[in-house]
Amino acid sequence: MNICLFTQEEINLPLKLSDPRAEHLIKILHKNEGDTFTAGVISGQSGLAKITKIIKEPDSKEKGRIEFEFSPSGSGKELFPLIMIIGFPRPIQLKRLLRDIAALGVCQVHLTGTELGEKSYMQSNLVESGNAYKMLLDGSVQAGSTHIAQLFLHKSLKECVESIEESSGKKLKLALDNINPACKLSQALTEQNISSVVAAIGSERGWTDKERKFLEDRGYIRCGMGERIMRTETAATVAGSIILSQLGFI
Numbered sequence: 001m002n003i004c005l006f007t008q009e010e011i012n013l014p015l016k017l018s019d020p021r022a023e024h025l026i027k028i029l030h031k032n033e034g035d036t037f038t039a040g041v042i043s044g045q046s047g048l049a050k051i052t053k054i055i056k057e058p059d060s061k062e063k064g065r066i067e068f069e070f071s072p073s074g075s076g077k078e079l080f081p082l083i084m085i086i087g088f089p090r091p092i093q094l095k096r097l098l099r100d101i102a103a104l105g106v107c108q109v110h111l112t113g114t115e116l117g118e119k120s121y122m123q124s125n126l127v128e129s130g131n132a133y134k135m136l137l138d139g140s141v142q143a144g145s146t147h148i149a150q151l152f153l154h155k156s157l158k159e160c161v162e163s164i165e166e167s168s169g170k171k172l173k174l175a176l177d178n179i180n181p182a183c184k185l186s187q188a189l190t191e192q193n194i195s196s197v198v199a200a201i202g203s204e205r206g207w208t209d210k211e212r213k214f215l216e217d218r219g220y221i222r223c224g225m226g227e228r229i230m231r232t233e234t235a236a237t238v239a240g241s242i243i244l245s246q247l248g249f250i
Helices: 020-028 091-104 119-123 131-143 157-167 185-190 209-217 232-246
Strands: 004-006 036-041 046-055 065-074 080-087 106-112 150-154 172-176 197-201 221-224
Touching: 004 020, 004 131, 020 065, 036 065, 080 091, 080 157, 080 232, 091 106, 091 131, 091 232, 106 157, 131 150, 150 157, 157 197, 157 209, 172 185, 172 209, 172 232, 185 221, 185 232, 197 232, 209 221
Parallel strands: 004 036, 080 106, 080 197, 106 150, 172 197, 172 221
Antiparallel strands: 036 046, 046 065
């Protein structure tokens, strides 16, 4: 845990000893009264929190608490102007994918159904149960950031692309594809004067010819990252890293 995140309401309240954050502070970080830890308000500022008192109740963790004072000092590492469209992967892959791209600092994640994607993946309760948000939160904590990527769900690629076009301005639009791409990803990035990007990555079976044409008609440049075929989660992390590097953020 590289930062301990709180909601705006929580930052002014004691932290129960039964809370996983409190357990991490005491059992993993071995914090005591007078010690400080990195903390922040979700979607707000980061800073240092000083532990003023640890109250332990032998009969109940629920009654025990950590009292602390938070002193904000920074913006909390703002997210980067990279939107990622991702065809629904297997639920076990989705957990790792969301955590990793959140750590990179992607500002929006759009999960979408695709023509070759397994339809049952979209029925997973991962998103409905709140676990998807938890993975994004974990990625932000790993990065020491207070800002969490927005998550959107779409039934089809058409719905997804049109939704992004309605809410975003001019961006470089890329569709990752290892089937006869027009150019390499690195080439598409260096040949453009860019400040923000939308990158689309298909599900594990890739894009259909119909989807390729749809993306090209919408202004997406089909580009590749070599001949090797990657898992969706790997392709998303690699592509995100390359793009953010070219934008000058990493």
